[in-house]
Amino acid sequence: MKLTGNDLKKIGYAEGKALGLALTIIEREYAAWKPADQLNLLQRVKDDPARYIHDEKLSPLAMEILKPADSTIALEPAGKPYKIYGAEAIEEGAIHQMDIASRLPITVAGALMPDAHQGYGLPIGGVLATKNAVIPYGVGVDIGCRMCLTVYDLPVTLLEDNKEALKKMLVNNTMFGQATFKQPKDHAIFERDEFSDIAVVKGLKDKAWRQIGSSGGGNHFVEFGIVDIPSVADELGLQPGKYLALLSHSGSRGLGATLAAHYTRIAMDVCKLPQEAKHLAWLDLDTEAGQEYWLAMNLAGDYASACHHQIHERMAVGLRSNPLMMVENHHNFAWKEQDASGEEVIVHRKGATPAGKGVLGIIPGSMATPGFIVRGKGVSTSINSASHGAGRLMSRTKAKQTILPGHVNKVLTAAGVELIGSGLDEAPMAYKNIHEVMASQHELVDVLGTFMPKIVRMCGDEKFKEVD
């Protein structure tokens, strides 16, 4: 009777290198022993491998058993092909990150938008369709970061004639960064079950309450401007002409940021990937954690929407005008959609605008350049997506080091833009040319109208200070 692999499996050896090594050593060194004694020896090594690490015969086996299990999920050698829009203006790092994402075993398809730049895991401007799995960092840190545009039935001459009143309205009714309202407005979202059913969400309810209606930092803004509709746009319900409008860009604040960090940590624990892909760790949607993230992500998205609506409501009170229409869209989110063959896929848009056929969206420019009201064309090679803005031309660090405040102020004056506050890293020259970005994606969206910023508020309560 000779010892077999099955005998070893019965005493707890899993299929793998240790099992093979055990059989080899037994055959070579312990052939004279009775099978029962051989098995007994292997059992002892299995139970207490540390005792055998200096054993001249059993050391290799003991070392192998002691080695941490290598459960790393391998990337596919070749990625799924994906289309890059505006490749000539996209940094190398973003394309490298998309290459890695295209090689995940869960990846079905991908696309890179013309405003893409490097992020954590999936690049900003990256779109990734996966099979039954969600990547928290494929959604992004600011879950549900979105745009909201309200067009008012008011003349654009107010922007000049009532400029000071409009500025004051922005200052009094918007809060950025750490600042929050003394009296937050209640909202139906706080009745959602997720706030009681999911422990991590429950712990964030107070913070969400304090921050509702506020805007974030970085590239978030609330601004008055002019919507220009060149020809009749039935889906907007607007006649051609110019309208006073309010555009906001913000996300899910501390709620979304904390949820993103929480579920990314869980994903990285349960989904070990090679170093270069580790931030792309995913949650299987059939697992409890995956389903919980999905609920929490949707809550954060609805909370971001609620924040925008409160911003616009507060402004409407001051304007004493009812909105003619609103357009809004998430651009950091994941959706269950159908691919070209009708299969359900999870589409991650991390800094990308949904652009399914007929879907309306807003693609902002910079504080001194127009944004665009768009209607998706439903192009499958872009996974029904478009860019979410102009995209950064330089990093925040480089912008702060190289851009001169005096130069920014001249550009703003030339564009007729009044700035209440912002950081230098949000200066127009830190961004790519929005017109070139739009040209790179003309096959993805139709432009229905433009929005030119006129009175802008971002995080930071002072204009750019000029120093000698």
Add this chain to the structure above:
DNA sequence: ATGTCC
């Protein structure tokens, strides 16, 4: 993006 290190 962010209670910017529970």
